[in-house]
Amino acid sequence: MGYEFIEGNEAISRAAIKAGCDFFAGYPITPASSILQYMLKLLPPLGGTAIQAEDEIASMGFCIGAAMAGRKVMTATSGPGISLYSENIGLAIMGETPMVIVNIQRQGPATGSATKGAESDIQFTRWSTSGGLPIIALSPATVTEAYELTFRAFNMAEQYRVPVFLLGNKEIGVMQEGVDLDKVELPPLYNRRKIPADKPVHPHDFESPSDVPAMADFGGDRVVRYTTSTHDKAAYLTTDPVLIEEMLEHYRAKIETAIHDIALYREDFQEGAETLVVSYGVTSRSVAVAVRQARSAGQKVSSLVLQTLWPVPSKAILAAMDGIKKVIVPEMNLGQYILEIERLAPKGIQVVGVSKMNTKLLSPSEILGKGGLL
Amino acid sequence: MSEHSTYMTKAIGPLPFCPGCGHTTIIKALDKALVKLQPDPAKVVIVTDIGCIGLSDRYFTTSAFHGLHGRSITYACGLKLARPELTVVALKGDGGCGIGGTHLLNVARRNIGITLIVANNFNYGMTGGQHSVTTPSDATTSTTPWGNVERPMDLAATAAAAGAAWVNRTTSFDGQLSDIIATAIQQPGFAMLDIWELCMAYYAPRNKLRKSGLTAMLDEYGFELGQIADRPRPEYSERYRAVFQQRRTEERARPAIEVEFGNAVPRQTGIIIAGSAGQKIKSTASLFARAAMASGLHATQKDDYPITVMTGHSVAELIISPERIDYTGIDSPDFFILLSEDGLNRTRKQVEKLPETCVLYAEETIRLPKTRARVRRYPFIAAARKVSKLSLASLALATMIEEKGFFPLDAMSWAISSFQKPKVAETNLKAVAAGSALAQGHQPEHQPERDQS
Ligand SMILES: Cc1ncc(C[n+]2csc(CCOP(=O)(O)OP(=O)(O)O)c2C)c(N)n1
Ligand code: SF4
Ligand SMILES: [Mg+2]
Numbered sequence: 001m002g003y004e005f006i007e008g009n010e011a012i013s014r015a016a017i018k019a020g021c022d023f024f025a026g027y028p029i030t031p032a033s034s035i036l037q038y039m040l041k042l043l044p045p046l047g048g049t050a051i052q053a054e055d056e057i058a059s060m061g062f063c064i065g066a067a068m069a070g071r072k073v074m075t076a077t078s079g080p081g082i083s084l085y086s087e088n089i090g091l092a093i094m095g096e097t098p099m100v101i102v103n104i105q106r107q108g109p110a111t112g113s114a115t116k117g118a119e120s121d122i123q124f125t126r127w128s129t130s131g132g133l134p135i136i137a138l139s140p141a142t143v144t145e146a147y148e149l150t151f152r153a154f155n156m157a158e159q160y161r162v163p164v165f166l167l168g169n170k171e172i173g174v175m176q177e178g179v180d181l182d183k184v185e186l187p188p189l190y191n192r193r194k195i196p197a198d199k200p201v202h203p204h205d206f207e208s209p210s211d212v213p214a215m216a217d218f219g220g221d222r223v224v225r226y227t228t229s230t231h232d233k234a235a236y237l238t239t240d241p242v243l244i245e246e247m248l249e250h251y252r253a254k255i256e257t258a259i260h261d262i263a264l265y266r267e268d269f270q271e272g273a274e275t276l277v278v279s280y281g282v283t284s285r286s287v288a289v290a291v292r293q294a295r296s297a298g299q300k301v302s303s304l305v306l307q308t309l310w311p312v313p314s315k316a317i318l319a320a321m322d323g324i325k326k327v328i329v330p331e332m333n334l335g336q337y338i339l340e341i342e343r344l345a346p347k348g349i350q351v352v353g354v355s356k357m358n359t360k361l362l363s364p365s366e367i368l369g370k371g372g373l374l
Numbered sequence: 375m376s377e378h379s380t381y382m383t384k385a386i387g388p389l390p391f392c393p394g395c396g397h398t399t400i401i402k403a404l405d406k407a408l409v410k411l412q413p414d415p416a417k418v419v420i421v422t423d424i425g426c427i428g429l430s431d432r433y434f435t436t437s438a439f440h441g442l443h444g445r446s447i448t449y450a451c452g453l454k455l456a457r458p459e460l461t462v463v464a465l466k467g468d469g470g471c472g473i474g475g476t477h478l479l480n481v482a483r484r485n486i487g488i489t490l491i492v493a494n495n496f497n498y499g500m501t502g503g504q505h506s507v508t509t510p511s512d513a514t515t516s517t518t519p520w521g522n523v524e525r526p527m528d529l530a531a532t533a534a535a536a537g538a539a540w541v542n543r544t545t546s547f548d549g550q551l552s553d554i555i556a557t558a559i560q561q562p563g564f565a566m567l568d569i570w571e572l573c574m575a576y577y578a579p580r581n582k583l584r585k586s587g588l589t590a591m592l593d594e595y596g597f598e599l600g601q602i603a604d605r606p607r608p609e610y611s612e613r614y615r616a617v618f619q620q621r622r623t624e625e626r627a628r629p630a631i632e633v634e635f636g637n638a639v640p641r642q643t644g645i646i647i648a649g650s651a652g653q654k655i656k657s658t659a660s661l662f663a664r665a666a667m668a669s670g671l672h673a674t675q676k677d678d679y680p681i682t683v684m685t686g687h688s689v690a691e692l693i694i695s696p697e698r699i700d701y702t703g704i705d706s707p708d709f710f711i712l713l714s715e716d717g718l719n720r721t722r723k724q725v726e727k728l729p730e731t732c733v734l735y736a737e738e739t740i741r742l743p744k745t746r747a748r749v750r751r752y753p754f755i756a757a758a759r760k761v762s763k764l765s766l767a768s769l770a771l772a773t774m775i776e777e778k779g780f781f782p783l784d785a786m787s788w789a790i791s792s793f794q795k796p797k798v799a800e801t802n803l804k805a806v807a808a809g810s811a812l813a814q815g816h817q818p819e820h821q822p823e824r825d826q827s
Contacts, residue, residue, distance in 0.1 A: 002630025005664050005673065023456060030681070044618030049455050049611075054480040058448045061441070061477075065421075065452020068439065069460070087442055115681065175702060176660060176675040178631075178667050218437055219457035223416050225432070227440040228424070236386070236432060237440075285700040361703040 003180045008140070008172040009076075011147040011179060012102055013038035016074050019154035020189060021100070022048035023071035025062035027055055027081060030114045031170040032104040035076035056081040060088035067097045068226055070217035072154060076102035078170075079120055080111065082128060089163055090129035093251060095226050095235075096161035096204060096213065098192060100153045103165055104173035107359050116359030117170035119281055122336040125165050126310050133248070134255040136262055137165040137310040139281045143177045148184050149264075149307060155190040156262060160254055161212055167309060169332070171282040171361060201225075202233045209246065210253040256311055263313035266305040267320065273300040274325040275373065278317065278341055280306040282361065283330050289364035294373045301373065312340045321349060328371035330354035330362050381408040381415060383435050390429050394578075396546035396571020400493050401430045404463070406552035408436070411559060418461045421450040421488075423474070425467035426499040426573075444474030447481050450488040458611040461559060462488040469498040471529055472507035478529070478566075482538035485563040487609040491555065492529060492566065495573035496583075503576025510591055514580045526595065530568040534603040539563035541603040545588050546571035563609045629792045635669040635785040642695035643780075644704035646724070648717030649767065651679065651688050655713070658767035658802075659690035662775075665789040666694040669781030674702045678720070687720035694780065709778070710747065711770050712736040713754060718743075735774055750777075752816065757808050764798075765805030772809025783810055 013035050016024070024039040026032070036052060043050040049066070053059040056077055063073040077085065082103050092099055103125065107118035125137045136156050140146040146168060153164040193214040195201055201216045201224055213233075216224045225235035230247065232238045255262070268291065279287040284305040294301045304320040306313060317340075321327060327349060329338040335353040342351045354370040356362045368374050382405045391397045408418065418436035422428040424443035431438035441449045450464040471478055471492055481488065497515050498504045505515040505522050508529060512521040530543040540561045542554055546569055558565040570588050572578040583591075592599055608616075645662075649655045656677045663673035671694045678689040693699050706729055712718055718725065718740055728734060728747035736742055738751040752773055758766040768790065775783055783806060790802045 001628075002632070003667060004628065004631060005660060005667060005675075023452075025452070044614070045621055049614065051455065053448075054476050057445060058451075058477055058480070061445050061448020062452040062455065064441075065439070065449035065454075066456035067452075068449075069453045069456035071456045088445070091442055115678075171676070171702065174677070176663065176673075177699070177702075178663075178673055218419055218439070218453055219417065219460050221416055223435065224437045225440075226438070227432075228442055229440060282702070285702065288700040361701070363703055363705055364701055365705070 001181055003178060005176050005178055006143060007034065007174050007176045008143045008146040008168060009034040009104065009174060010038055011143045011181065012076070012150045012166065012168070012173070013042060014181065015147040015150035016100070016154065017042050017046065018186070019072065019151045020191070021072045021074050021154060022046070023063065023066040023073040024048070024050040024075065025053045025059040026076050027053050027059050029078045029081050031106055031174045032076045032078050032102065034174065035102060035104070039074070056084035057088065060085050060092070063099055064088060064092055064095070064097050067099050068095065068217065069219050072098070072158070074100040074102065076104065078104050078106045079108040082121060082124065086129050089135070090131055091228050092163045093129065093131070093133050093135065094228055097163065098157040098161050099163050100150070100157050101163050101165050102168060104168040104170060106170050107357065113359045115170070117282065117332065117361070118357065118359065119169060119283065119332040119336070121167065122309065122331070122333065123339070125167060133251045134311055135163050135165060136160065136255065136308070137167050138264065138307055139167040139309050140172060140307070141281055141284045141305065143172060143175065144179045144181070144184060145307070146172055147179065147181050148186065151186050152264070155187060158192045159190050159212065160258060161192070161215065162255060167281065169282050200234070203235050204231065204247065204250070205233045206250055209250040210257040212254050259311050259313065259315070262308055262311060263316055264307035265313055265316050266307070268303040269320070270295065270300050270302050273302040274323065275300070275328065276302045276304060276320055276324040276326070277328045277330065277367070277371070278304045278306065278320070279330055280309055280337065283332055286362050286364050286367055287330060290367040290373065293364060294368060299373060309337065314344055317341065317344050321345060324349060326350045326352060328352050328354060328367070328373070330367045330371065332362060333357050378409060378412060378415070381405050381418070381435050382433050386432060389433055391426060392575045394572065394574040395426070396495055396569070396573070397427050397430065397493050399546040399551070400491065400569055400571065401433065403551040404491065404555055407555035407559060410552065410556045413461050417459065418463065419450070419453055421446045421453070421462060421464045423466045423470035424500065425469055427465050427467045427493040430465060444470045444472070445477065446470065447474060447477035447488070447490065451481060451486045454486055454488050455611060458487070463559060464488055464490045466490060466492050467499070468492065468494040468496060468506040468508040468529070475507070478533060479536040481564055482533045482536035482566065484610045485537070485539050485607060487561070487563050487611070489558045489561070490564070490566040491558070492568045493571060494529065494568055495571050495577055497573055497577040499573045499576060503573070503580065515577065528595070528597050530566065530602045531597070533566045538566055538603050539606055540565040541568070542601050543568040543570070543597070543599055545569065545585070547585050561606070563606060631664055631667045633668060633670045634788070635782050637666070637669040637671050637696070637781040639671055639694055639696055639780050642693060642697065642699065643708045644706070645692040645694070645709040645711070646689065646704060646707045646721065647692070647711045647713070647767065647771070648687065648689045648721045649713035650716040651684050651686055653688060653713055654764055654767050655688040655690050658771060659692050661789040661793060662771050662786065663692055663694070664793060665785035666781060668788055669785045671696060671781070672699050674699050676702065687716040689717060689720055707732050709774060710734045711774060712740060713766055713770060715740060735770060752812055757812055758805065761805045761808055762801045765802050768802040769805040769809040769812070772806040773813045776810040776813035
């Protein structure tokens with residue numbers, strides 16, 4: 001396509017197609033609606049299915065059903081819709097369902113500021129459903145990155161059999177910027193592993209808890225089961241505490257032990273810096289400017305930009321804190337990811353949040369000022 | 375292939391329901407219906423809700439999907455949409471039909487080819503006999519200790535009213551039950567079977583309901599028994615494929631942007647265009663951005679407009695820059711174009727605070743608040759009227775480009791001709807010429823403005 005001027009939501013939709021997405025269900029909501037509209041235009045001519053569901057619960061239900069029947073699925077919404085997704089997010093985790101959930105964040109709570117950007121749902125994404133099990137969440141900072149991370153989200157969903165969230169922001173979803181999507185470097189496409197014909201259809205089979213089981217799709221040659229209830233490896237309900245514990249440990253371990261593969265981040269370290277800025281999403285763009293300005297004023301500052309938010313890239317964060325005395329965490333919320341940084345920061349490191357939740361972007365000067373970088 | 379004499383397994387023991395529970399009869403009738411139809415078990419998916427009825431899927435040798443309370447229809451639809459060749463049977467309680475009511479209405483309306491069997495026992499068996507949407511008036515349940523003050527819902531008539539192609543109601547005592555289920559499964563479109571039955575643990579004993587009482591209840595409310603709808607129409611996936619999938623995307627392929635022009639923009643520059651709905655602010659701003667890109671610049675655009683898109687303000691924020699654009703906010707605009715009162719009302723605070731470094735291009739009929747910006751007054755609206763009202767934004771942007779020389783006007787003309795339909799482009803190209811003429815006929819900028827208020 002060459003050099004284009006497009007919005008983030010279009011980049012997300014086109015990345016989905018590129019990743020082989022062939023099923024989409026969603027319910028209109030600002031600022032995510034255009035993804036539903038793009039998918040409705042893009043998918044049917046390719047033989048895929050896109051449907052506007054009656055509500056967000058049905059969006060998730062359709063997607064989960066289709067995913068288990070072999071489709072690569074995506075849905076897209078914003079905060080209020082994620083609230084309605086909640087119970088089905090748990091089901092998707094329970095059934096080890098590969099799916100991509102796009103959240104173009106707007107400012108909450110409730111209806112909030114429907115047309116305004118925010119990073120409202122950072123912790124909500126991690127704890128969005130009963131049970132507290134891990135999911136994967138990626139957060140793009142640019143339209144180009146929205147394309148790349150959506151593609152990677154599909155790969156991770158298929159590889160780890162878990163819902164993968166693309167944590168967007170109105171400030172990227174419906175912002176237009178110049179991109180050349182052909183030039184984006186993408187990893188090879190990953191498709192789910194299928195249970196071989198000589199093996200029993202045990203959709204949750206593993207030897208070590210961190211193994212990701214192979215799948216059997218509904219509609220294939222063999223009978224398949226799926227259940228919302230605690231179950232054994234063959235997806236039969238179980239009340240045996242030993243089996244239940246083993247399965248839950250598997251859900252945890254398959255994500256958390258793969259952190260080296262899931263963790264995506266960008267480092268911009270400066271020799272001798274004692275201040276580190278940790279940021280993500282659109283705010284990291286303001287940080288880039290703030291860091292440049294601080295450096296040209298003679299300050300030494302390092303920057304770590306996280307593209308993977310969940311699971312927490314702890315190793316990268318700890319490594320970035322080496323030799324650091326102060327960590328600044330700017331966020332378009334009242335301070336959410338800072339909880340993870342505080343949890344990880346060794347004793348003696350000062351962690352300072354720069355919060356803003358008034359629908360406006362954090363500006364470089366606010367980061368410099370409130371972060372004490374001036 | 376050998377005949378299937380049953381689609382159930384005894385491997386996990388007998389069915390779990392209380393003695394006399396209607397669910398047992400329904401499940402056995404479903405098995406009999408499958409035996410009659412002889413489908414490949416791998417191509418049948420039994421989808422269940424939570425509820426006593428939802429305990430049944432694992433007794434089948436078919437594929438099975440056990441989902442959330444009230445949502446079985448949605449998974450069933452997802453499976454069917456993904457694999458139209460599957461036989462998908464959803465089993466649901468009356469409770470599930472309450473919490474998932476919207477799914478019932480919508481699957482009926484859409485005519486997605488699943489079969490829905492409702493095991494309707496007038497209460498929530500699994501959670502201890504609470505009342506449901508089908509509990510008759512005055513009935514005693516755990517949550518209607520002094521009698522139900524609500525009216526029961528006619529599930530079958532509701533589905534029919536929502537457009538269901540095939541609806542039948544019977545009771546679990548019907549000797550033809552398995553045949554009726556088989557007929558339901560054979561329907562190409564959505565088929566719903568509302569089966570009235572007894573919950574022996576709660577509803578029946580509490581309300582002294584027996585087999586004979588079921589027909590009395592029907593009479594009391596005037597609910598019908600038997601075939602309630604039978605009016606086949608094309609199944610959803612069939613229609614979907616017919617309508618959508620034959621369609622190739624009709625949109626013209628957007629041309630790629632190639633750098634063909636030079637620019638004179640030394641640093642990141644923020645431009646705000648404030649006007650009204652209908653003035654093509656957003657689309658024209660994005661043409662300007664593409665023109666900037668064709669001139670070797672980076673560009674970003676954000677739009678602000680009310681949810682009621684055809685009225686009120688429309689504001690576009692543009693950034694152009696010779697370097698990568700990181701921060702996409704415009705704290706202090708370099709250029710501001712004001713085209714209507716709506717635009718001013720939306721941005722008044724901003725206009726009042728504009729710095730002296732900012733050049734404000736204002737339609738001359740607008741009363742401006744006090745501002746430190748260098749004001750440039752132009753009869754944009756009057757000039758646009760001579761071309762087309764819809765070309766106001768193109769015209770004003772052309773005036774600014776001509777005056778400031780960000781990039782050649784040819785770049786703007788290129789963007790217009792490349793990204794707009796020929797007719798619209800023709801008008802906008804005229805507007806560009808008119809905008810440029812305005813700039814050329816105007817006093818130079820350093821002359822003091824006469825009217826600043
Ligand atoms: C979201 C949610 N709310 C409540 C419940 C608790 N619950 C389980 S089954 C049930 C009612 C089932 O009634 P029905 O669908 O009529 O099935 P029956 O038990 O009568 O067969 C309820 C409310 C649940 N599982 N999930
Ligand atoms: S509680 Fe009622 S619905 Fe549940 S098994 Fe017993 S009789 Fe059947
Ligand atoms: Mg019931």
